[in-house]
Amino acid sequence: MSKLVGTAGVSVLGDKSLEFYRDPVAFCEQRIEKHGTRIFQSRLLNKPTSFVCSVEGMKELLCEKSSVFLKDPTDVMHNMYGDNIVTANGEEACLLRLSLTNLFTGKCLASGSDLINSVSERCLKNLSATGEPVSVYPLFKRLGTELVLGLFLNVNPDETPELFQEITALCTLHWHGIISTPISVKVPLWSSGFCTALEAKDKLMDIIKDKLECQRQGFVGYLRDLPLPDASCASQHLLLFISALIPKALASLLTSFTLVLSGAGKKEIRNRARADPDYLYYVLLEVQRLWPPFIGGRRIANQDTTLGGFHIPKAYAAMYISHAIHRDPEVFHQPEDFLPERWCGRNAGQEHLLCSLGNGPRNCIGVQLNNVFLKAVCGYLLQHYDWDLSPYSQDLQYKWLPVSRPTVPPMVSFTELELESSATDLPDGPP
Template identity: 45%
Template sequence: MATPKGNSGYAVFGDKSAEFYKDPIAFVTKRIDEHGARIFQSRILNKPTVFVCTVKGVRDLLVEQHHHFEMGYKAFMYQLYGDNIMFSDAVDAARLHGVIHSLFGNGGLPDVNQLIDRLIERHLSHLDSDATDQSCPSTSIYNVFKRFATELSLAIFLGLDAEKYPELVEECIELTTTHWHGIISVPLSVKLPSWSSSWSSGYSKAIEAKDQLLKIINSRISNADNDNILRHIKEAGFDDTKELAQHLLCFVSALVPKALSSLLTSFTLMTAGPEKEAMRIRASDNSQYLHKVLLEVQRLVPPFIGGRRLTRKDSLIDGYKVPEGTAVIYITYAAHRDPSVFKKPDKFRPERWIDGEQKSEDVLSCFGGGPRSCVGVGLMKNSMMRVCSYLLDHYEWRLPGGQDLTYKWLPVSRPKDPPYVVFCSKGEEETEID
């Protein structure tokens, strides 16, 4: 039984939160190289913290020994989200997982595929002509996907079609944006010198936005009989209207649309250009191969860099002792590059999921794992497949030169600058513009 390398420093003065949140990938990579180990310790949010960057370690944490850990978000997210599955105890979480999985599983929500396809047609059918700058016919694709995903979320969970309720949809988008700014400005239970004094203002506005969103949500619940999908959600088995409203708040918040738009953007960037044409053709003709391509996107660019847990009792994670009371941060990005599991871990190679090199998808933790895995993974993957299939069937695309495609990783991964992509309808010759 080994002790994680590194040290947890001294209270306050030994805290490394500022360094971690500034560039989490650089923080983790530096310490893996320094310690020669993918499990190490430091001090984050003024708490001794063990970082887990191996496939086995993440699986131990999320699956094999999940009962030794509790979710590590309540202290700094509860006021923004209220009671929901993220903060429930194990028994209640299991009940809620059953309720929500019944909605998001295959065939769970009626008419959802038709809704997805309708929004795909609305937002993606003119990518070859919806240029933001006609002198360079390219599309700010992250923004397109974010709008698509936001409208999809509001349509599914609140029955709000942007064409039918344009003003209410815009109000919801503005509120979810304000709410999101509270999430990304929250000081996470510890005040450090680097945090701005303007935090309290942003956080208070986020709380006000949450209250306004809940008023809209409750109003929509009361009219659920007018919408087939929302009525189905209302009848799924939540204990009461309040519990339903709190979960709908989570589902329509900016978190879900940003995660979906992150994955769709990464898929577009990683399959762009003439050198990837054969891959796109194969993925267009073979949905199983497209699934493997998306697995590789999820492996290399997960929407969330990882997650956090708190240790209830002394535990063993991939051979390392983690004492009771310690925080544990698992880094999905790093675990997905574990060289003991993935050959050429930094290379985008969908074939690894076909040739027997990777026999199971369980090595991925893009959507968490175990009893606390993402409840919306089925809906997320279905939406991704339908969007990506549409793009492959209708377009060729490439990346204009001169772009900085460096990623930011917190709170949701995406390129630091919104990337531009040139789309050309299949069967039409692209006109090059210098």
């Protein structure tokens, strides 16, 4: 058992949070090169933290020792969302997962397919109509918002536009509170972002509770009938499911998909993905590998333990970095290159090594739903359009926090295909 390389510094003065949040990718790359290892220590959020940037380290952290490394109960996510499947630990988290799993599989998941296809068509059917370039990130964020509000709350922007706009605005205020300093201050003519977010949360909860009382159909109806621990549990989970976090993650992945398949040079890949659902699946895996929507996640050790042979003291934090893990050269040959074929070659059957949506027993419960979303939307784009950057030369550098996306929203020109076929006609690919 070895001592962690790097230094955790001293309280406050040794904190590296600002450097990390400015550029987490550069932060990790510099230290991996300096220390010659993909597990090292530093101080983040004023807490000694082990950074995990290898596939093996991630598997140990999130899978083999998931009961040792727990969610931080003081995390701001708990203040914003309350007790739910994301913030809970131990037996509570396991029971919630058992209760909620059926909402994201089988009959309930299948019941949302018509909605997913109709939203995809409504948002994407006129992309080439004006002949002008489209700013794709806000387009996909709107699409993601329509998907989650329609699926989880039965709110349709055509049927109840005012309610749709109200919830969207409240979710945005709530989101800004998550990424602000968690200080609740309210004085005449001014409130802190966190205070405003808590107020938005209260209004959202009123809307959600009303939906739970009145709705009998769809996801809300299924959720009502689940064996949950208390009356507030259903509403708190709906708050999590409709939050701005999910549309932003979808917008991130869809934007990356659009950019990497842009232009004449990627026409062969687009054509192959149109014709072969298996290959589309590999393309989407590679998008998630190279451009994970979330930089990673944080846990706290509840006892002395090890990661990758390094000693981790009790109460140390452990931060896994998806971007670095997905580029681990021990697992992914030519890790910086976009190679969908790797998933039917040397990395065949290794989808479980990705952690863009977590991994292990605490991975995102909506992984299957995310795959259905991506397949439907990307399938629609492929069946109806070719596209290219417009202008060709753009700043495509990414910002990675709080959700990854290009720093400057990219502009894309879409050209409608002469022969259209519906995305719903695509044969099923891998799950």
